[in-house]
Amino acid sequence: MKAIKENSEKKNKEKKSTKKVDDKWVLRLYVAGQTPKALTAFTNLKKICEEQLKGKYSIEVIDLLINPQLGAEDQILALPTLVRKLPVPVRKIIGDLSNTERVLVGLNLLSMNAN
Amino acid sequence: MKKEESKILNKTLPKSPTGIQGFDEITGGGLPTGRPTLICGGAGCGKTLFGMEFLIRGATQFNEPGVFMSFEETNEELTKNVASLGFDLEYLVKHKKIALDHVHIERSEIDDTGEYDLEGLFVRLGYAIDSIGAKRVVLDTIESLFAGLPNQLILRAELRRLFRWLKVKGVTAIITGERGEETLTRQGLEEYVSDCVIILDHRVTEQNSTRRLRVVKYRGSMHGTNEYPFLIDENGFSILPVTSLGLKHQISNERISSGITALDNMLEGKGYYRGSTVLISGTAGVGKTSVAAHFAEAACKRGERVLYFCFEESPNQLMRNMLSIGIKLEPWVKKGLLQFQATRPTFYGLEMHLAATHKAVNEFKPSIVILDPINTFTMGEKDIEVKIMLMRIVDYLKSNQITALFTNLNSNGGILEQTDVGISSLIDTWLLLRDIELSGERNRGMYVLKSRGMAHSNQIREFILTDHGVELREVYVGASGVLTGSARIAQEANENAELLTRKQDIEQKKREIERKRKALEAQIATLQTDFESEESEAIKMIKTEQDTIKRLEQDKIKMAESRKAKTEKNTVKKLKK
Numbered sequence: 001m002k003a004i005k006e007n008s009e010k011k012n013k014e015k016k017s018t019k020k021v022d023d024k025w026v027l028r029l030y031v032a033g034q035t036p037k038a039l040t041a042f043t044n045l046k047k048i049c050e051e052q053l054k055g056k057y058s059i060e061v062i063d064l065l066i067n068p069q070l071g072a073e074d075q076i077l078a079l080p081t082l083v084r085k086l087p088v089p090v091r092k093i094i095g096d097l098s099n100t101e102r103v104l105v106g107l108n109l110l111s112m113n114a115n
Numbered sequence: 116m117k118k119e120e121s122k123i124l125n126k127t128l129p130k131s132p133t134g135i136q137g138f139d140e141i142t143g144g145g146l147p148t149g150r151p152t153l154i155c156g157g158a159g160c161g162k163t164l165f166g167m168e169f170l171i172r173g174a175t176q177f178n179e180p181g182v183f184m185s186f187e188e189t190n191e192e193l194t195k196n197v198a199s200l201g202f203d204l205e206y207l208v209k210h211k212k213i214a215l216d217h218v219h220i221e222r223s224e225i226d227d228t229g230e231y232d233l234e235g236l237f238v239r240l241g242y243a244i245d246s247i248g249a250k251r252v253v254l255d256t257i258e259s260l261f262a263g264l265p266n267q268l269i270l271r272a273e274l275r276r277l278f279r280w281l282k283v284k285g286v287t288a289i290i291t292g293e294r295g296e297e298t299l300t301r302q303g304l305e306e307y308v309s310d311c312v313i314i315l316d317h318r319v320t321e322q323n324s325t326r327r328l329r330v331v332k333y334r335g336s337m338h339g340t341n342e343y344p345f346l347i348d349e350n351g352f353s354i355l356p357v358t359s360l361g362l363k364h365q366i367s368n369e370r371i372s373s374g375i376t377a378l379d380n381m382l383e384g385k386g387y388y389r390g391s392t393v394l395i396s397g398t399a400g401v402g403k404t405s406v407a408a409h410f411a412e413a414a415c416k417r418g419e420r421v422l423y424f425c426f427e428e429s430p431n432q433l434m435r436n437m438l439s440i441g442i443k444l445e446p447w448v449k450k451g452l453l454q455f456q457a458t459r460p461t462f463y464g465l466e467m468h469l470a471a472t473h474k475a476v477n478e479f480k481p482s483i484v485i486l487d488p489i490n491t492f493t494m495g496e497k498d499i500e501v502k503i504m505l506m507r508i509v510d511y512l513k514s515n516q517i518t519a520l521f522t523n524l525n526s527n528g529g530i531l532e533q534t535d536v537g538i539s540s541l542i543d544t545w546l547l548l549r550d551i552e553l554s555g556e557r558n559r560g561m562y563v564l565k566s567r568g569m570a571h572s573n574q575i576r577e578f579i580l581t582d583h584g585v586e587l588r589e590v591y592v593g594a595s596g597v598l599t600g601s602a603r604i605a606q607e608a609n610e611n612a613e614l615l616t617r618k619q620d621i622e623q624k625k626r627e628i629e630r631k632r633k634a635l636e637a638q639i640a641t642l643q644t645d646f647e648s649e650e651s652e653a654i655k656m657i658k659t660e661q662d663t664i665k666r667l668e669q670d671k672i673k674m675a676e677s678r679k680a681k682t683e684k685n686t687v688k689k690l691k692k
Contacts, residue, residue: 093227
């Protein structure tokens with residue numbers, strides 16, 4: 001129950017921040033419960049987004065323990081998985097996102113920075 | 116001790132029947148309940164289908180819902196694929212008997228950025244299992260994960276965890292794996308799933324494909340260790356145990372006619388035993404099919420059902436040809452008592468033939484099965500396999516009390532008392548038809564080479580095809596050898612002539628004796644008359660003499676009286692005395 005609350009709190013936070021921007025990034029983080037890996041992943045993601053996409057991103061955390069049927073939709077196998085729903089194409093990044101450089105490559109953020 | 120142990124294990128190890136024809140027999144009940152089973156094999160050997168049939172049969176026959184997690188085919192593809200085998204997957208999914216989950220991994224879409232686990236897979240599988248209360252799970256083919264996900268170390272650890280988790284969940288699972296070069300599976304899944312391992316194989320020899328299944332290991336259970344051929348047809352899998360479990364056929368003392376009276380006479384006058392196996396072998400054109408057709412016709416007349424497999428002639432050709440010797444088969448086909456199954460032996464592999472035979476026999480339920488001829492199988496196959504196949508057919512037919520009649524074409528110059536396929540030992544009654552070439556003619560001879568359990572004739576009969584069927588004649592066996600055909604007829608004529616002459620001789624002799632007797636009797640009669648006349652004459656003379664004596668005496672007495680002499684009277688008195 002605690003986890004759910006936390007989740008919803010986080011979601012609310014993100015939603016507030018995204019409302020301002022048009023060119024927004026929609027990110028989905030799939031986890032299963034509040035495992036250390038899930039928490040690390042969320043922290044890492046938050047950090048990267050704040051640095052790279054400040055103000056134009058939304059993160060949706062989906063806990064598969066609560067909504068297991070959602071797993072099939074994005075073909076989730078490994079956890080934690082970060083799915084970049086927007087901008088297309090859809091990208092998936094698995095792992096706890098501790099390798100920042102790989103996350104940036106995976107999200108196609110490195111090239112943007114260079115530009 | 117060991118036996119006892121395995122008995123206990125058999126009792127304690129619960130098994131989930133697969134419902135797959137033949138498989139439950141080999142494994143003694145099915146797959147181990149609540150444990151994962153590994154099924155491996157090359158591409159196109161039927162792994163997916165095996166898993167799918169396991170689930171569908173489980174859902175429909177044993178009321179055990181199942182989850183199919185596919186890593187390769189999408190749900191739509193799966194549904195279509197199994198629909199061609201007569202399974203309505205959509206219906207089962209709708210009624211929550213089966214859950215399909217397609218897991219798709221695109222390596223290009225995935226980057227790894229650190230530690231991960233496969234909890235997502237667990238959650239999805241767990242969700243699918245719980246949503247329909249599944250007892251069975253199929254993971255097909257989980258090895259695709261290795262291609263889709265980085266970091267094999269994590270993956271392996273997670274797979275180990277997955278199989279353990281499946282065991283804890285208590286579901287009976289099938290995990291399929293592609294066959295590796297040296298290992299059973301490409302990724303060595305057998306390390307993790309080791310309760311039961313089954314290998315499927317698809318081989319092509321001499322252009323004929325054969326599918327085989329082998330139970331490599333089955334912990335805690337007895338199982339057949341042979342390679343079992345199987346096939347996939349419109350009813351799904353069917354596995355055929357190579358040899359039947361024992362020779363415990365029910366036997367019958369009933370005798371059935373062969374359709375040829377003379378042949379019945381050679382077999383104690385009663386014909387074949389019901390449920391026995393009859394082989395008719397001989398060289399080309401000696402009338403094997405005719406004997407078979409006679410048998411078929413006789414059975415149909417008795418109202419029995421006959422299944423006729425012809426491997427060389429089309430049914431119509433066969434019926435036309437038999438008509439020429441007066442056997443009408445067509446009415447029986449129309450009545451539904453006779454059914455033809457015509458296929459080329461090379462049309463498909465032996466196992467397919469075997470399965471086709473099984474199926475046809477099961478559907479038609481005949482009391483007589485005819486295979487004409489069996490040696491055509493040897494064309495593309497190894498002898499041992501043909502023998503095994505025929506042995507299985509014989510076993511199967513015998514256990515169902517079906518009388519089987521095979522014909523076998525002996526190659527010219529080969530040993531007659533041997534079939535090309537070497538099944539002589541399986542045969543109960545063996546009729547041999549052979550050519551007898553003599554004085555510019557070729558005639559047919561027939562004899563009973565063996566017939567188990569009856570005092571059969573040991574004679575060679577001449578076998579004649581007439582417009583009213585097969586006739587058997589006794590051949591001439593005598594001082595001038597064995598004669599058939601016109602030579603036999605000539606010899607018989609000769610013998611008849613000789614006999615006639617002898618008979619005439621006897622008559623003549625008899626007449627002569629009669630004549631002699633009559634002559635003798637005539638002589639006797641003459642002598643007698645002579646004697647009689649002489650006798651009467653003699654009697655007359657005697658009488659005359661006596662009369663004379665009397666007269667003389669009377670004269671003497673008269674003289675004495677006149678002389679009055681007394682003394683002389685006394686002498687006369689003495690004389691009188």
